[in-house]
Amino acid sequence: MNAGGSVKADLLTEDVARRHEDMRHPPRRPKDAASLLLVDRQKKTPRVLVGKRGKGHAFMPAMYVFPGGRRDPNDNRTALAQPLKGEVAEQLLRRTAAQFGESAARGLAVAAAREMMEEAHLSLTPAEHTPNLCPDVSHFRYLARAITPPGMPRRFDTRFFVCFTDEVGADPATVRDSDELQDLTWLPIDRHEGYPLPGITKVVLTDLQEALDADHTLPFHSKIPYYYYRNGRFVRELI
Template identity: 35%
Template sequence: MSIDKTAIRDAATVIVLRDRETTPQVLMGQRGSKAAFMPNKFVFPGGAVDKDDHHVPLATPPSDINALRLAEDLRPETSPTIGTALFAAAIRELWEETGLILGTKAPWPEAPGTDWEAYANTGHLPHAGGLKFVFRAITPPGRPRRFDARFFLVDAADLSGDIDDFSRASDELSHLQWVPLSEARSYDLPFITEVVLAEVEGRLHEKGHPATVPFFRNTDEAGLFTRLYGRPPTKADLGG
């Protein structure tokens, strides 16, 4: 049996939800036809954690339950600062790929790293308080790139500025648009995006954080579906 040696990179994805109570929509864009990973697919903004993400100051910290769940079931090679870095990466990728700001007006305490210069020039510090960790999935073996992706849900009301202005977006995603949740699964989507959309639909009217976070742990041997609790699971959690 061959074993996939493709390195797994930590990554963060942002699901921005607007008009939750009326006509819910999510922000999506299309990857290029020549992209090495998921070409032509419609996806949420997101990408791999960069080195500067480990050192970014957050204007508002993540909630305790988010932090606990992000620290649960880590791969052995994962950095102990990955929790903060994942929140930072989510905010940076949202900014780079859509031009939208999840941040609070405030000066930076020190000069930002290269990856954060453009964001810092907007006069904002990243705001992690509105992000909810709702899903985790590792790319299955055999793909050209593999990611340990954490999906974060945020309400569009938490963003700063005009949420319809994508003029500052990079060219990584095309056809940026607010997609009605009821129509999203008719687009050309990766399988995992379809699964996450179903999860979002089920949480539309949920208050607070989810009771558990689904985790698709795709290893070299088999795909395994588990849940992250942020605490030791009880017998009731496990159906006992």
């Protein structure tokens, strides 16, 4: 792990200790989840969509996060207008249990698209397939993965996808608040002071900025930062 990766892992460790120091919950198996970083690159500084979770949420209340949520069983069976790129589908299978197959990997992409629709009212289903959920996920890149540490009220094994608004025909002006996310905001990726962001959101934003600096097209075959908790600290590993 390089120095930059160590700093990111330390930030996550400190964030968990600060926000959950008095919370100890029984061991829970992490649930598969997905988030989508939708990037608007029309301006000089790219912007990414975030929204504020309600105060009543058990997990990250009143924090600004990317649209996303748990993979539902039906997500594995949902048809796709266009599938994931082959290299992305292959990446999603790395470091997973034997029972985690191609349908589960596809289900994660469906979950990200479904949550974007439910939480921001932004559909990734082409017009000819409406009103059924049938998203085009062919532009999704796999950006990062993070597992919530033990002892938290909720635990997720979250895969973070990213794509550009112009690739999927999304108009940034059309997003609307929902019961799940309020104050939907297009946040410049390098200026997020003043917004209460979880440590993982800050870290993934940094990963996104570094990926864009390396190649503004965001190639589909890049190595994936994987954050997980071991011996009381977060580890950052490229997979």
